[in-house]
Amino acid sequence: MRENGVLIDVLRVFCGPDGGHGNALGVVREGSAVPDEAARQALAKQLGFSETVFVDDPERGAVDIYTPGLRLPFAGHPLVGAAWLLDIEVLELPLGEVFARHDGEFTWITARPEWAPPRTLRQYGSAAEVEALEVPEPGEWLYAWAWEDEAAGRIRARAFPGRGDGIEEDEATGSAALLLTAHLGRALNITQGRGSQLLTAPNPDGTTDLAGRVRLTHPQN
Numbered sequence: 521m522r523e524n525g526v527l528i529d530v531l532r533v534f535c536g537p538d539g540g541h542g543n544a545l546g547v548v549r550e551g552s553a554v555p556d557e558a559a560r561q562a563l564a565k566q567l568g569f570s571e572t573v574f575v576d577d578p579e580r581g582a583v584d585i586y587t588p589g590l591r592l593p594f595a596g597h598p599l600v601g602a603a604w605l606l607d608i609e610v611l612e613l614p615l616g617e618v619f620a621r622h623d624g625e626f627t628w629i630t631a632r633p634e635w636a637p638p639r640t641l642r643q644y645g646s647a648a649e650v651e652a653l654e655v656p657e658p659g660e661w662l663y664a665w666a667w668e669d670e671a672a673g674r675i676r677a678r679a680f681p682g683r684g685d686g687i688e689e690d691e692a693t694g695s696a697a698l699l700l701t702a703h704l705g706r707a708l709n710i711t712q713g714r715g716s717q718l719l720t721a722p723n724p725d726g727t728t729d730l731a732g733r734v735r736l737t738h739p740q741n
Contacts (some may be wrong), residue, residue: 521738523567525552529605530569530738533597534716539735541715543692545601546572551584556592564588566729570687573598581611589685594635596694596718596730600627603733624717628731629694633702636695639663639679642701647676658684663696668711675700675710692716698728 521528529549534543536665551574555559564572564586571592576582583602585592588637599611603620604627611618611629619630644666653664665677677700681692691713701708701720710718719731 523563526550526563526568528572528738529736531605532581532735532737533601534606534694534712534718534732535735536711536715536717536733539689541691541713541717542733542735543597543690543713544569544737545598546600547598547605548574549578549605549626550571550666551576559741560584560586561579561589561591563688565685570681570690571595571598575602575606577612580605581608582613583679584611587683587685588679588687589683592637594631594637594695596629596631596636597692597713597732599629600694600730601734602629603629605736616706623634623731625733626731627734628729630723630729631655631698632726633698633728635710636698637661639693639696639699641665641696641700650676650678653678653680655688656680656682663693663700665700665710672709673706675708675711677710679712689713692718692732694718694730694732698730701728 536544545588546569565588574584584676585598634663650666660682662680679693697718707721721729
C-alpha cells in the first residue's frame with residue numbers, strides 16, 4: 521500500500537495455526553523516505569497499527585519502531601515481522617543485536633527480556649476470566665494471563681496498552697511474552713487476543729527465543 525507517497529508492506533505477525541489473526545504491522549522498507557523522527561511518528565499515527573517499523577539499513581537490519589504515540593527501543597512483533605520480510609539473520613537496535621532464524625512456518629528472534637518495556641503481568645484463575653475481561657481505563661499497560669494447561673505450558677492472554685492512543689487491545693505482544701517467560705522460567709505456548717499464537721523458550725544465557733507465523737496482507741505496489 522502507499523500512504524503519503526510512501527510504500528508500506530502490511531504484515532500480520534503471530535498468526536494462529538490456520539494463518540488467521542495476528543497483529544498488524546506496517547513496514548517501511550525505504551526508511552530514508554521518512555527521514556526524521558517527527559515524520560515517522562506522524563505516519564505511524566496515521567496508519568494506526570499497534571506498531572510501524574522503518575528499515576534504515578536492510579543489509580545490517582537496522583530498524584526503528586513506533587506505536588501511534590511513541591517511539592519504542594524494542595518490540596517483539598515488529599522484529600519478528602521485519603526478520604521474516606527482509607529474510608535476514610540479524611536485526612540492529614540501539615539496545616543491541618537481535619538474532620533471527622527461520623524454522624518451517626515459524627520465524628524466531630532471540631532477545632533479552634530486560635529490553636522489553638515495563639508491563640504489568642496479572643495472573644487470573646482461568647482462561648474464561650481472561651476472555652471475559654472488559655477493556656480497562658487508560659493508565660496501566662496490562663498483560664492479563666491464565667494457565668490453559670500448566671503442565672503443557674499453554675497460556676491464554678490478552679493485552680491492554682492503556683496509552684489512550686486508539687489501541688485499546690493489542691492482538692499479540694512479543695515483549696510481554698518475553699517478560700512472562702522470564703517470570704515463569706519456562707517455555708510457553710501463548711494464545712493471545714482473538715486467536716494469535718506466540719511461542720517462547722528461555723536460554724541459559726538469559727536471552728529468550730520468541731517465535732510466530734507471519735503473513736503478508738498488503739505488499740508494496
